[in-house]
Amino acid sequence: MLVRLQAVVALAACIAAGSASAQPTAGSELLGRGRYLGEVVAACGACHNTFGPGMQPVPGMALAGGRVFAERGFRAVAPNITQDRETGIGGWTDAQIAAAVRDGHRPDGAPIGPPMPVESYRGIADRDLGALVAWLRTVPPVRHAVAERSRYPFMPALAGPPVASVPEPPDEDPVARGRYIAVNLAHCMDCHSAQLAEGRADPQRRGAPGLVLEGPWGAVQARNISSHPENGIGRWTDEQILGAITRGVSADGRRLAPPMAGRAPVWARMTPEDQRALVAYLRSLPPQE
Ligand code: HEC
Ligand code: HEC
Structure with a gap:
């Protein structure tokens, strides 16, 4: 009984301090x-x-x-x-x-x-x-x-x-936010960068043809997603870029292999702001061969 009473007193103190509702939120x-x-x-x-x-x-x-x-x-x-x-x-x-x-x-x-x-x-x-x-x-x-x-x-x-x-990353900087998503959270650039000898992604060559992934689908290389107009996605529309990320379909309508397409239904749930930030970042990548 005493314990319960103490709890009630503590709760009342929280409410008085205005923290009872702020905390759970x-x-x-x-x-x-x-x-x-x-x-x-x-x-x-x-x-x-x-x-x-x-x-x-x-x-x-x-x-x-x-x-x-x-x-x-x-x-x-x-x-x-x-x-x-x-x-x-x-x-x-x-x-x-x-x-x-x-x-x-x-x-x-x-x-x-x-x-x-x-x-x-x-x-x-x-x-x-x-x-x-x-x-x-x-x-x-x-x-x-x-x-x-x-x-x-x-x-x-x-x-x-x-x-x-x-x-x-600052809210008002879409490229920085997109970079944080692509490099750190969604680790896009682990696959989509030139690979260094010791099996790491080269931070100097982000967007270049990258990792080769082997599985039941065969061997497929993470493609060039730099702003290069021919080899990369420089001429793609925002809609086409997001089609690859959120539907697993390339600009020419080809279905992408599972390492990419498998994550698309999940990334389709990314907020519109995060999707826009991702596109802004990819467009900022210098062209890679
Ligand atoms: C690309 C695949 C991949 C992704 C994405 C990934 N992980 Fe892992 N994770 C692994 C593998 C493989 C290991 C074990 C590596 C090893 O044995 O050294 C691991 C290890 C771990 C461990 C250590 C567990 C243990 O028992 O030693 C934790 C915790 C963990 N991951 C959490 C996460 C969280 C949280 C996320 C998402 C934010 C995440 N991982 C995303 C593949 C992944
Ligand atoms: C596990 C490795 C991996 C990760 C992580 C990954 N990708 Fe991919 N991605 C691939 C592979 C492999 C392909 C090529 C699939 C194919 O050609 O069928 C691809 C294809 C693409 C394409 C289409 C390129 C083209 O020419 O058709 C785009 C755009 C793309 N990825 C963007 C991203 C973005 C943005 C992220 C992070 C949100 C990401 N990828 C994360 C492996 C990955």
Whole structure:
């Protein structure tokens, strides 16, 4: 009874201070942002969902892991990132989850390797990182053991010092916002940039023909999406560019291969502002051969 009374008194104090209504709103806004980033813009599920035959996500197993990547001469398996305490990340602290997503290391200090977009995620803004953690906390636990860790030969080159702080791109600068989406959140440029020898995207040659992705669809190269008029998308309309991103269809009507088309239904849910920012950024890329 005493405990209950104390709670009522504490609540009354909150209301008096005006924070009782402000707090839940701020929390749900952050969660909404995190869900939008995780489910739509960053599409964590494109890698972390459990997939059945024909690359169809298994119902009820969102983010439960198990997708095998056997590309570029290395093998990795996407871990279970649901809130299950034993087979997922339910036992990790918020800080440990944040360190995995942005700093690229696990609670035991082991580095996280590709294809987790470790380098790109180092640029996730502080508030968005908090939002992603808030969202991950709400992912229903699914028991599904995925034990294997990536054996990526260049791992040490990617593991940098912890990221101190990253500001958000200014609202009034669509190119900067589009760059943040394309480079950091949606990691478009990991695939769509010339590749350096150690298996990293070359930040000097963004938009150039990029990664070759192998799978049941064969081998397909991420195409030139710089502003080059012939080789790139310089002559495409905004509508055609968005057609590739949100419908998985090229300017000539050709259906794009799964690494691109598979994410299109998800990216179709991006806000119109974010879609416009993405186009503005792509148009700003200098022509690449
Ligand atoms: C392109 C595929 C891909 C995308 C996109 C991706 N991940 Fe990953 N992620 C992986 C792989 C593969 C690993 C394991 C790498 C290894 O074994 O070193 C991993 C590891 C992790 C881990 C460490 C888990 C553990 O048990 O060690 C966390 C946490 C994580 N990812 C969260 C996320 C979140 C959150 C997002 C979206 C914001 C995301 N990932 C997007 C592929 C991806
Ligand atoms: C996992 C790697 C990968 C990611 C991430 C990715 N793409 Fe692609 N993209 C591809 C591949 C591969 C193709 C070529 C598919 C084909 O030719 O069938 C492609 C094709 C395209 C095309 C069509 C080009 C043409 O000439 O038809 C555009 C535009 C495009 N991507 C933009 C983007 C944008 C913008 C993002 C981020 C929002 C993105 N891509 C993320 C791999 C990727």
